[in-house]
Amino acid sequence: MFLSALELRNIIESSFLPKRCQCTLTPELSMTIKVYSDRETDHLDLIKTGIDAKHLNGCREINELITELREDMQKRADVQPLHPDRKAL
Template sequence: MALFTSLSSLELRRILESAFLPDRCVCTIPDGRHMTVVISDPETRAVKLTVLGISADRLVNSRSISELVAQLRYELKVANEAAGKSTAIS
């Protein structure tokens, strides 16, 4: 069972997945403790970023979730720049 103090895994997934719109973001927490995030192009479904093993136990408040979103946006920007694509992430 997940150890979220104030959010269910479903709520956490919804928050993270909506943070990357219009890109497609899919979050899974198969064991209730470690999250996988896959961000892809909404039209082509080409994967832009995959991050494995994010500790769901640390995502206990809005600040920790916001920090994760910021970190993932940075990693997405770096991945896009490495692929020669420019991004406009707000």
């Protein structure tokens, strides 16, 4: 890994702004990423565990990971049912 853990966390967490993102990294470089709906609640939009950060050796790999996570979030949002108080148009 060419970046420090702090730099890698900062890149990933800032890529999901304005949502709150928490990135944790074990000493073995296994990463967990949590993306929250907003800054006030603990409602998760996405959680991804077991990411091997050893393979994040450059901008391309980091961008591919972020793109994959965003696509996963979008798929999850597309299949969630409407809240009971909201009506379909």
